[in-house]
Amino acid sequence: MSLVTLVEYDDASAEVRAVYDDIMKTRRVDWINNFWKALARDPAQLRRVWENVKQVMAPGALDPLVKEMVYVAVSATNGCEYCTYSHTASARKQGMTDAMLMELMAVVGLANQTNRLANGLRVDVDERFKP
Amino acid sequence: MSLVTLVEYDDASAEVRAVYDDIMKTRRVDWINNFWKALARDPAQLRRVWENVKQVMAPGALDPLVKEMVYVAVSATNGCEYCTYSHTASARKQGMTDAMLMELMAVVGLANQTNRLANGLRVDVDERFKP
Amino acid sequence: MSLVTLVEYDDASAEVRAVYDDIMKTRRVDWINNFWKALARDPAQLRRVWENVKQVMAPGALDPLVKEMVYVAVSATNGCEYCTYSHTASARKQGMTDAMLMELMAVVGLANQTNRLANGLRVDVDERFKP
Amino acid sequence: MSLVTLVEYDDASAEVRAVYDDIMKTRRVDWINNFWKALARDPAQLRRVWENVKQVMAPGALDPLVKEMVYVAVSATNGCEYCTYSHTASARKQGMTDAMLMELMAVVGLANQTNRLANGLRVDVDERFKP
Amino acid sequence: MSLVTLVEYDDASAEVRAVYDDIMKTRRVDWINNFWKALARDPAQLRRVWENVKQVMAPGALDPLVKEMVYVAVSATNGCEYCTYSHTASARKQGMTDAMLMELMAVVGLANQTNRLANGLRVDVDERFKP
Amino acid sequence: MSLVTLVEYDDASAEVRAVYDDIMKTRRVDWINNFWKALARDPAQLRRVWENVKQVMAPGALDPLVKEMVYVAVSATNGCEYCTYSHTASARKQGMTDAMLMELMAVVGLANQTNRLANGLRVDVDERFKP
Numbered sequence: 204m205s206l207v208t209l210v211e212y213d214d215a216s217a218e219v220r221a222v223y224d225d226i227m228k229t230r231r232v233d234w235i236n237n238f239w240k241a242l243a244r245d246p247a248q249l250r251r252v253w254e255n256v257k258q259v260m261a262p263g264a265l266d267p268l269v270k271e272m273v274y275v276a277v278s279a280t281n282g283c284e285y286c287t288y289s290h291t292a293s294a295r296k297q298g299m300t301d302a303m304l305m306e307l308m309a310v311v312g313l314a315n316q317t318n319r320l321a322n323g324l325r326v327d328v329d330e331r332f333k334p
Numbered sequence: 335m336s337l338v339t340l341v342e343y344d345d346a347s348a349e350v351r352a353v354y355d356d357i358m359k360t361r362r363v364d365w366i367n368n369f370w371k372a373l374a375r376d377p378a379q380l381r382r383v384w385e386n387v388k389q390v391m392a393p394g395a396l397d398p399l400v401k402e403m404v405y406v407a408v409s410a411t412n413g414c415e416y417c418t419y420s421h422t423a424s425a426r427k428q429g430m431t432d433a434m435l436m437e438l439m440a441v442v443g444l445a446n447q448t449n450r451l452a453n454g455l456r457v458d459v460d461e462r463f464k465p
Numbered sequence: 466m467s468l469v470t471l472v473e474y475d476d477a478s479a480e481v482r483a484v485y486d487d488i489m490k491t492r493r494v495d496w497i498n499n500f501w502k503a504l505a506r507d508p509a510q511l512r513r514v515w516e517n518v519k520q521v522m523a524p525g526a527l528d529p530l531v532k533e534m535v536y537v538a539v540s541a542t543n544g545c546e547y548c549t550y551s552h553t554a555s556a557r558k559q560g561m562t563d564a565m566l567m568e569l570m571a572v573v574g575l576a577n578q579t580n581r582l583a584n585g586l587r588v589d590v591d592e593r594f595k596p
Numbered sequence: 597m598s599l600v601t602l603v604e605y606d607d608a609s610a611e612v613r614a615v616y617d618d619i620m621k622t623r624r625v626d627w628i629n630n631f632w633k634a635l636a637r638d639p640a641q642l643r644r645v646w647e648n649v650k651q652v653m654a655p656g657a658l659d660p661l662v663k664e665m666v667y668v669a670v671s672a673t674n675g676c677e678y679c680t681y682s683h684t685a686s687a688r689k690q691g692m693t694d695a696m697l698m699e700l701m702a703v704v705g706l707a708n709q710t711n712r713l714a715n716g717l718r719v720d721v722d723e724r725f726k727p
Numbered sequence: 728m729s730l731v732t733l734v735e736y737d738d739a740s741a742e743v744r745a746v747y748d749d750i751m752k753t754r755r756v757d758w759i760n761n762f763w764k765a766l767a768r769d770p771a772q773l774r775r776v777w778e779n780v781k782q783v784m785a786p787g788a789l790d791p792l793v794k795e796m797v798y799v800a801v802s803a804t805n806g807c808e809y810c811t812y813s814h815t816a817s818a819r820k821q822g823m824t825d826a827m828l829m830e831l832m833a834v835v836g837l838a839n840q841t842n843r844l845a846n847g848l849r850v851d852v853d854e855r856f857k858p
Numbered sequence: 859m860s861l862v863t864l865v866e867y868d869d870a871s872a873e874v875r876a877v878y879d880d881i882m883k884t885r886r887v888d889w890i891n892n893f894w895k896a897l898a899r900d901p902a903q904l905r906r907v908w909e910n911v912k913q914v915m916a917p918g919a920l921d922p923l924v925k926e927m928v929y930v931a932v933s934a935t936n937g938c939e940y941c942t943y944s945h946t947a948s949a950r951k952q953g954m955t956d957a958m959l960m961e962l963m964a965v966v967g968l969a970n971q972t973n974r975l976a977n978g979l980r981v982d983v984d985e986r987f988k989p
Contacts, residue, residue: 204726206456206553207563236463238448241455245567251651252448252574258644259440264433269400270441273407277445279978280411282544282806285452286445287980288463291730301731302395305769308978309390310401312776314408314417316971317369317383321416323934323963324372325337325942332367332419333597335857337946338956376960382782383967389775410585413675413937418587422599432600436638439585443645447578454541454570456549464728466988468718468815469825498725500710503717507829513913514710514836520906521702526695531662532703538666539707542673544806547714548707550725564657571652572663576670576679579631579645583678586634587599594629594681595859672847675937680849684861694862698900701847705907709840716803716832718811730980760987762972765979776972783964788957793924794965800928801969804935809976810969812987826919833914834925838932838941841893841907845940848896849861856891856943 210243219243222250229257236289268297275304276311341374349377353384360388367420399428406435407442472505480508484515491519498551530559537566538573603636611639615646622650629682661690668697669704734767742770746777753781760813792821799828800835865898873901877908884912891944923952930959931966 212223212235222243223235242249260270271294278286291304299307343354343366353374354366373380391401402425409417422435430438451457474485474497484505485497504511522532533556540548553566561569582588605616605628615636616628635642653663664687671679684697692700713719736747736759746767747759766773784794795818802810815828823831867878867890877898878890897904915925926949933941946959954962975981 204456205458206454206549206727207566234462236460237457238452241457242451242567244563245571247651248567248571251648252451255444255644255648256448258640259437259444264431264437265403265441269403270437272396272400273404273438273441274445275978276404276407277411277442278449279974280408281446281449281453282973282977283449283453284977284980285457285459286449287730287978288459290445292463292465300395301768304731305766305772306390306395306401307404308975309769309772309775310396310404311408311978312971312975313386313390314405314421315412315974316967317387318409318412318414318417318937319934319970320373320383320963320967321369322412322414322937323337323930323942323966325335325939326368326372326416327336328416328419329367331365332423334423334599337858337942338959373960375956376964378782379960379964382779386775386779389771406585410581413580413584415587418585418599432637435600436635436641439582440638440641442585443578443582446581447574449544450541450577451570451574453544454537454549454573456546465730466718467720468716468811468989469828496724498722499719500714503719504713504829506825507833509913510829510833513910514713517706517906517910518710520902521699521706526693526699527665527703531665532699534658534662535666535669535700535703536707538669539673539704540711542670543708543711543715545711545715547719547721548711550721552707554725554727562657568652568657568663569666572658572666573670575648575652576667576683577674579649580671580674580676580679582635582645583631584674584676585599587597588630588634588678589598590678590681591629593627594685596685596861668847672843675842675846677849680847680861694899697862698897698903701844702900702903702906704847705840705844708843709836711806712803712839713832713836715806716799716811716835718808728980729982730978758986760984761981762976765981766975776975779968780972783961783968788955788961789927789965793927794961796920796924797928797931797962797965798969800931801935801966802973804932805970805973805977807973807977809981809983810973812983814969816987816989824919830914830919830925831928834920834928835932837910837914838929838945839936841911842933842936842938842941844897844907845893846936846938847861849859850892850896850940851860852940852943853891855889856947858947 205237205241207241207244209237209240211240215243216246218246219249222246222253225257226253238285238289268294268299271297272299272303272307276307279308279311280315336368336372338372338375340368340371342371346374347377350374350380353377353380356388357384369416369420399425399430402428403430403434403438407438410439410442411446467499467503469503469506471499471502473502477505478508481505481511484508484511487519488515500547500551530556530561533559534561534565534569538569541570541573542577598630598634600634600637602630602633604633608636609639612636612642615639615642619646631678631682661687661692664690665692665696665700669700672701672704673708729761729765731765731768733761733764735764739767740770743767743773746770746773749781750777762809762813792818792823795821796823796827796831800831803832803835804839860892860896862896862899864892864895866895870898871901874898874904877901877904880912881908893940893944923949923954926952927954927958927962931962934963934966935970
């Protein structure tokens with residue numbers, strides 16, 4: 204149960220509706236997910252976060268599907284349930300198969316393992332790795 | 335300064351050298367980085383972790399460069415200095431440009447931000463996101 | 466479902482009841498929340514953690530509401546569901562509005578983002594920032 | 597040593613200089629710290645992150661000093677060295693004393709402790725805490 | 728609800744069944760828990776992770792119960808619900824009492840607290856602690 | 859460089875010296891490590907944290923060496939450099955060998971790996987694991 208009341212489209216101000224409309228248009232969907240409805244309690248924050256997501260996740264030097272999978276990797280690392288479900292769904296829409304998801308999780312698990320081995324043993328960074 | 339004495343090639347047992355040789359051959363390099371030299375204090379662990387890395391990071395459903403970037407993303411999220419340097423170096427060797435690294439960091443930063451917004455506001459997962 | 470049996474007031478030892486009574490008196494409430502009922506499986510730990518909370522959260526150099534909001538910020542960062550609900554409720558009792566909560570979350574999200582940018586790019590600390 | 601080359605003011609493009617100038621004007625300082633010089637490798641990201649910081653950290657429903665202390669709390673929780681130094685310096689400039697810093701750390705430490713007690717014992721959220 | 732379809736024993740391939748059989752035999756149980764049924768979507772990963780668990784958690788320089796409690800400590804620190812339930816159950820089977828669990832949690836809470844005090848105040852490592 | 863001035867024994871107040879003396883007596887050492895010297899900027903906090911450490915780390919349902927190793931496991935998971943060095947040193951004093959440290963790290967790494975697999979795949983907790 205969200206800590207703030209969700210803002211439904213029908214109850215939203217013009218400012219919030221404009222963002223909702225842009226989300227639906229950009230993503231080619233006809234509904235708004237709960238994350239945005241919670242953020243809409245602060246319309247300026249809703250707009251700011253959405254603009255960030257829109258710009259960062261757009262095609263650029265990296266493929267959009269790669270970006271979604273990186274998002275899933277970070278969310279799994281942080282244990283964010285909402286983000287894991289929502290970005291896995293987005294990645295699947297963009298073509299991620301079960302095999303790709305399982306392999307992604309293998310990398311995420313391995314990195315979390317070796318991160319602790321390096322941190323726990325306090326291994327010095329090799330000079331050759333420094334730029 | 336590592337919490338255990340690093341095992342140099344010249345001082346290594348045959349069991350450890352066999353792993354070192356496989357690392358150098360697989361990666362086409364002529365040196366061993368400190369992470370493995372620390373793990374070598376436990377030869378069975380050295381072998382096990384290396385076999386995991388070798389299998390998980392090999393080409394599969396995901397591109398090796400994508401896997402390296404996911405590794406960097408997890409390491410940046412966890413704040414692992416050693417892993418951030420070493421896997422950024424690996425990713426660059428596989429073709430990651432500065433533009434790709436900066437864009438990767440943008441996604442990592444954004445995911446860490448929205449992970450906390452979703453967790454902090456305790457947003458319920460939308461039914462449509464569930465598989 | 467808690468991993469240990471909760472200790473209800475009616476079943477509590479005199480030692481546990483004394484802490485429960487102090488919690489209710491200090492907080493001006495007439496019930497005990499589950500966190501303390503779980504800790505009460507170890508009466509010495511119950512007392513120790515409660516004394517810590519009582520001392521640390523009392524008015525001092527910082528305002529009690531500010532402290533509650535810092536608690537919420539840490540809990541959101543760590544993804545602790547229980548603590549996010551309980552400390553948000555406490556902060557609201559002390560006057561935190563929805564606008565304040567949303568702004569708090571904006572700072573928490575931003576800090577989590579830039580923490581990873583600084584860690585991921587391994588930015589050196591400027592000399593001027595050192596004390 | 598940063599993973600990307602820092603962009604010094606004298607070498608910066610007009611686009612980057614415009615952001616640098618706005619940072620110095622807004623903060624009333626005559627230098628740019630390394631964080632921005634690293635982000636400047638991606639001018640669009642530099643601008644985006646700066647605009648976020650500028651908007652989120654401006655006076656609003658919360659006091660700017662409170663926001664800086666929340667930033668420090670999150671950075672200490674995540675173990676971000678750069679952010680801990682830089683935001684502690686900012687908070688001191690805005691009036692945080694040693695007594696306030698120590699008390700802030702006490703809250704951060706306590707919250708990190710009880711977050712794990714609640715998560716580790718899997719304590720159910722009390723109905724009364726739900727909004 | 729798992730993000731991948733669980734693989735039940737009756738529907739499993741010979742490769743997956745072989746791992747399931749080894750899990751049940753090694754642990755002297757007659758059922759497979761959901762973690763393995765999810766990993767089984769990638770049979771090679773199922774085998775790899777199981778071999779790791781089997782080797783790492785076997786008796787060695789540390790007592791198996793100590794290892795299970797360390798597993799619980801890490802899982803509580805990371806807020807992993809599944810792992811906290813499953814490894815607490817394993818530790819109880821191996822003899823962990825309520826008193827031991829509560830004391831373990833006290834250490835976990837304390838370590839999470841002092842970790843942030845040391846990181847937040849940026850305390851330099853004493854030379855005498857270095858190996 | 860610590861964010862607060864360390865309080866040396868010779869400059870300490872009677873209140874702080876009393877805690878320092880108790881630390882040295884309890885631990886049978888003749889010096890005070892930096893962590894306490896930083897905390898001493900807030901004498902009440904110094905006393906409170908020390909009392910917590912003294913009580914929690916004393917012999918009880920768990921062996922003191924086991925507790926130190928759990929402390930190391932948490933510190934490695936959180937990436938706390940200071941705590942990893944200091945508690946590894948303590949554990950070694952209490953008898954932890956290199957073989958035990960390496961095996962401890964193997965468990966820590968494995969737990970961090972499977973925590974993310976369980977969280978990333980959102981595996982439901984088996985009913986049989988619930989108490």
